[in-house]
Amino acid sequence: MVFVVKYRKNLITSEIFEFMKEICKGIEERYFLFFDAIGHENNHVHIVVEGAPRYAPSRIMQICKSILAIQIFKKFPKIKEEELWGGEFWSDGGHIDTVGDGRALTAVKNYVLNQGRDNKKLVSHEF
Numbered sequence: 001m002v003f004v005v006k007y008r009k010n011l012i013t014s015e016i017f018e019f020m021k022e023i024c025k026g027i028e029e030r031y032f033l034f035f036d037a038i039g040h041e042n043n044h045v046h047i048v049v050e051g052a053p054r055y056a057p058s059r060i061m062q063i064c065k066s067i068l069a070i071q072i073f074k075k076f077p078k079i080k081e082e083e084l085w086g087g088e089f090w091s092d093g094g095h096i097d098t099v100g101d102g103r104a105l106t107a108v109k110n111y112v113l114n115q116g117r118d119n120k121k122l123v124s125h126e127f
Contacts, residue, residue: 010042
């Protein structure tokens with residue numbers, strides 16, 4: 001999945017990224033999802049997540065985007081007030097790819113861990 005910060009603002013700092021990883025661990029426990037990898041540049045995030053068949057991919061994206069945004073706004077209220085004028089953290093929509101077998105999952109996971117136009121900007125984490 002790929003989520004883009006509203007207005008493509010460069011708001012994902014290393015502090016926010018570390019907080020996002022903590023939130024993802026909580027989402028794993030509550031919704032029985034398994035995060036394989038997460039990577040980001042300053043204005044977007046890539047997430048590789050495995051979900052139970054009971055969840056549609058769009059529902060997994062909805063869960064992740066909404067919980068991440070709510071928790072980021074709680075911990076970093078200045079972002080909502082000063083950067084996004086009280087609005088949403090993520091742009092509408094996003095991108096979802098689905099994977100059917102283990103080899104394809106490995107390829108997608110490697111892409112997320114190695115993605116980015118400039119490797120100096122890239123930050124990724126394998127769960």
